[in-house]
């Protein structure tokens with residue numbers, strides 16, 4: 303069942319095209335990722351889904367509701383994670399959750415929600431005293447307090463340490479397991495790889511790829527690389543001619559063989575045939591980072607430094 307439908311959506315700010323003819327659908331129970339560099343248009347798109355902005359063109363439906371025209375109905379089915387620092391410093395965790403709960407006819411049990419999010423002992427803590435991870439968990443609690451069918455989570459693990467990120471990821475999986483459809487905005491490749499069923503990669507307002515995380519990696523060129531060094535001369539052309547091999551590159555005496563299928567075995571067999579002495583041999587699986595680089599021409603480092 304389609305829960306979110308985005309069809310031909312465009313949004314401009316003056317001369318900037320933030321969304322350019324974007325179409326996608328999100329199915330019930332999916333964790334769907336929007337991945338892209340800074341300024342790619344991710345936030346603009348989710349703000350349109352959340353009814354906070356009106357697209358210039360195109361159609362959006364969330365559970366059949368037009369977000370731009372039916373904000374009150376939308377609020378009953380869609381929960382949106384607040385961005386950093388959007389709560390008053392002195393507001394206590396329990397007060398914030400109770401306030402947000404009061405917006406809904408059929409909201410969550412706030413005590414249970416806080417316990418589920420590991421915030422039970424922070425009920426009386428003011429927002430300004432929360433750690434980064436606790437503040438993130440509170441923002442997720444506020445997105446879920448209306449027991450939404452759809453949760454929009456934006457840059458959910460920014461600023462968290464590795465342990466905090468893992469905890470948040472487990473939490474998102476638990477949310478999905480309760481039947482909530484999740485639209486997740488991220489520019490972290492490891493995050494979308496771990497969590498998402500499907501990912502749309504956005505760049506300059508356009509969808510440049512839409513697939514499962516593994517599908518994106520595979521499309522990048524099969525997903526494997528063998529790095530090797532040998533003593534003496536290596537016939538790279540013979541390696542390149544192997545059916546499993548898509549490319550052979552190399553510098554500083556290292557040879558990098560990219561390919562598909564049983565690449566390691568094929569390369570090994572060829573090295574034995576050539577009778578060369580191998581001094582180093584290592585298999586790397588391509589990651590979503592490689593796919594991102596191949597798709598956008600930018601590394602994730604350039605991405606976050608944008």
Ligand SMILES: Nc1ncnc2c1ncn2[C@@H]1O[C@H](COP(=O)(O)OP(=O)(O)OP(=O)(O)O)[C@@H](O)[C@H]1O
Pocket residue numbers: 315318319320338339340341342343344345346347489
């Ligand atoms: N209110 C606004 N007025 C003018 N331009 C805007 C506005 N909001 C966003 N933009 C521009 O639209 C483009 C898309 O921005 P958007 O925030 O949607 O991207 P994003 O992918 O969410 O980026 P980030 O990862 O940095 O949050 C950018 O070029 C941005 O500068």
